[in-house]
Amino acid sequence: MPDWGFPDFDDHEGVHLFTDPDSGLRAVIAIHSTALGPAAGGVRYWHYADSSAAITDALRLSRGMSYKNAMAGLPMGGGKGVVLAPKPGGTITHAQLEAFGRAVESLCGRYVTAEDVGMSEERMKVIASQTRHVSGLPVAAGSAGGDPGPYTAMGVYLGVKAAAKRGLGVDSMQGVHVAVQGVGSVGGGLARLLAKDGAKLTLADVNAEKAAALAAELGADTASADAILTMQADIVSPNALGAILTETSIPQLQCKVVSGGANNQLATRLDGRRLHARGILYSPDYVINAGGIINVGLEYLGQGDRAEVEARIARIPDRLAQVWDESERSGDPESEVADRIAQQLIGRG
Structure with a gap:
């Protein structure tokens, strides 16, 4: 395995760094594995000490998502998105959410994003205005999906x-x-x-x-x-x-x-x-902690309803x-x- 200076690099299939000067977006999307399907994992908005810490977090989290999705029996790989907040307690802007959506779209379905720390259903809706590779959106009662x-x-x-x-x-x-x-x-x-x-x-x-x-x-x-x-x-x-x-x-x-x-x-x-x-x-x-990804994963895949989600969670x-x-x-x-x-x-x- 090549030494890229990140001990948590684990033969990741891709580590993508994004900037959008107009909105001020700085983001990382790490794809660990797509062996079982598209790399699924949420996006978090967080303040890091430096960019290396953000990349390390994305590497660790995306690997964890590969393992989580595999252990949950989902036909999905592992990925993770990180949007860097300029200061603790900062608020992500509408324009930055749109820019992140375009970043996800640029990966052509290899990464499917969802809600994580610092995000919400409303923010995921903004991201979804720029890409269809989003899960965890508001859904009808009884359906899979929504807040994980x-x-x-x-x-x-x-x-x-x-x-x-x-x-x-x-x-x-x-x-x-x-x-x-x-x-x-x-x-x-x-x-x-x-x-x-x-x-x-x-x-x-x-x-x-x-x-x-x-x-x-x-x-x-x-x-x-x-x-x-x-x-x-x-x-x-x-x-x-x-x-x-x-x-x-x-x-x-x-x-x-x-x-x-x-x-x-x-x-x-x-x-x-x-x-x-x-x-x-x-x-x-x-x-x-696989319950959330089971919910949004089945939503994205169109496989089952809330009863199926709960049945799979019961197997944890x-x-x-x-x-x-x-x-x-x-x-x-x-x-x-x-x-x-x-x-x-x-x-x-």
Whole structure:
């Protein structure tokens, strides 16, 4: 593999850099694999320290999408779009959304975009004015598609319950202490579902007021965004941004299970081994958080309705069990087992 100066480059089929002087758009679209079909993955709007950090994020996320789509049984490859925000908390403009749509269109269907961090259904509609290679658009009741967040949350919820049974030996979430990092569309949806089951929740978010409001609604506790990972709990559920399980943070974990919807939770491959060495059960992120891409993928492909989406999401615990079983059999970390299975599915095993 050639050394392009990006350790996360994994024989990606294409890494495309876009600028649009008129709108000020700066964007990256990374296509990891189209072995199973068009490369599907959302676009996020985010502020990065520099362009190299944005490219690295796109590389990691697109590879994760290849694995996620393969493990979800979708006939789609993996890609990811990143639009660079000039400052934290910035707002993407209508013209930049249109320019990104033209960038997607220029790839002639090899990349299918959808909603991710910093985007919305309304913003996807603007992108769709310039290209048909968009999913996650508003749809009629009962149809596949629309906001992927609730579907991701549902899959993560089912995965967390499966992880609780596997790692804690419980059949009910009643009284199980779950520390939820991030209470956006996915983490917030997960927290509401767990609250209905009687779980004991501690919530954290970079927006402390948002976490406090949801905690008040659900009767949960709160913690700081920094402290949530290292507090004593049965399950730690990362549902914010990635690379939070590190050489530094893993020794501080006080839980038996890590199970959440954030992408790229492991900062490095070695961190999967560190978790495994501590005997902490891990739910590989791209397996547990596939609900959203199942929804928008079936929308784009025109294959099935909401009932089909929910039926496929219901299989997420079975895929996790496959990984956990093989990890127990082989002694290898769950993260590496999942990677091997996914690589075989996309013809790179």
